[in-house]
Amino acid sequence: MTDPTDTRRALRDAFGTFMTGVTVVTTTDGAGQPLGFTANSFASVSLDPPLLLVQIARNSANYVKFTTTAHFAVNILAEGQKDISSTFARPVADRFAGIDWQPGPEGSPILPGVAAWFDCTLFKVVDAGDHAILIGHVEGFHASTAPGLGYYRGTYFTPVATQATVPTGPDIIVSAILERGGQVLLVDDGFGGLTLPTARVGRDGTAAALAALTHQSGLTAAPGPLYSVYEDVARGQQHIAFRCPCTGGTPVKGAFVDLAPDSFAEVTDQALRVMLERLAEESRMGNYGIYFGNQDRGQVALVSGGTT
Incomplete structure (x- = not known):
């Protein structure tokens, strides 16, 4: 189990600004096969206990599996991972082809080279119209020094490296x-x-x-x-x-x-x-x-x- 103080600190740092970057949300099915989708909308819900949320559309092919799973991970992509973002956003037969993923502490796929990851147990599923909100209890995390990949007004950017050239956010x-x-x-x-x-x-x-x-x-x-x-x-x-x-x-x-x-x-x-x-x-x-x-x-x- 991750130290609660460290977990709260990681959540605080990850959500230091609301524009938190591009993520790939992952889990496994009943046969242990990896599943995932791209999301650029997630947020901290609570620091104590450490909770975060992501959203999934009802028309997603992964909707049922993610809303009934026991665990999921949020992988924050690094600046050089635009191709991974695009792959997990499209209807691809095997989104994990060629990706050397590893199971996190709760078993959800952790992608290589990401800026950070949070491995969660499913805390609650909240109905939100044409989406569902997945609230996860953070059980493990890791953050690297790699700059994260951002997405703003239809354009990918690296918040640190391209700060001077990116359109100003809110x-x-x-x-x-x-x-x-x-x-x-x-x-x-x-x-x-x-x-x-x-x-x-x-x-x-x-x-x-x-x-x-x-x-x-x-x-x-x-x-x-x-x-x-x-x-x-x-x-x-x-x-x-x-x-x-x-x-x-x-x-x-x-x-x-x-x-x-x-x-x-x-x-x-x-x-x-x-x-x-x-x-x-x-x-x-x-x-x-x-x-x-x-x-x-x-x-x-x-x-x-x-x-x-």
Whole structure:
């Protein structure tokens, strides 16, 4: 078993920026034969326990096998592995032909030369419309020094080597939903309204920005589960919000308000206001989800009550 502290550190580093690169997700079938598909959409769900998620389309030929497997691995491709990405994205008879893969700690195929890999047991399958979300519990990992392969607006790129020539991606904005006793902390947004404690993600990554927000709040709080991911197209921003339960402390600024729609009338950002109204309803029902979409529309994938 991998040391939990090392696992949390690996997750923090891998998801330091939201654009996490191109991955190949793998597992084996009942006969031990390898299966895999390319995905460029995965994210951290939790650091304690260490959970991550990937998505698979319902019309994928691998849908049934991946949603019923006991384990899967996420292979983060290195900069020279565009051909592997293309192979696992196409309907090829044998995607593993010529690939000297090795089984990970849980038995899922680990591809050679990748920038990093996470081997997981299947924690939960969440219905998400025309996709399913596979949530994995990280049981083993490895990270190399190889630059990862990125994919942005239809083009492959190497985030490190080609940083100056790649089209600029969205700003990454993280929000801390600091909850305590049925209330949530709101602060002055600087424009005469209210907002959540929010910050841009810097070079140290999402986890560091979230930790700084909770520290600056004056509250004792732990990074909690991912709650919302949405793109603000007009502003060129990617927003990530985490629920962070508070266990003590006094707010340095702002104040706690009840988790009720009437409390959010002064939240000037419409997307944040709608998110908080959803949180109030889900808190009342005790059934939470993860929002994926943009500032106007998207879908909520249930976590509590999801299919296991």
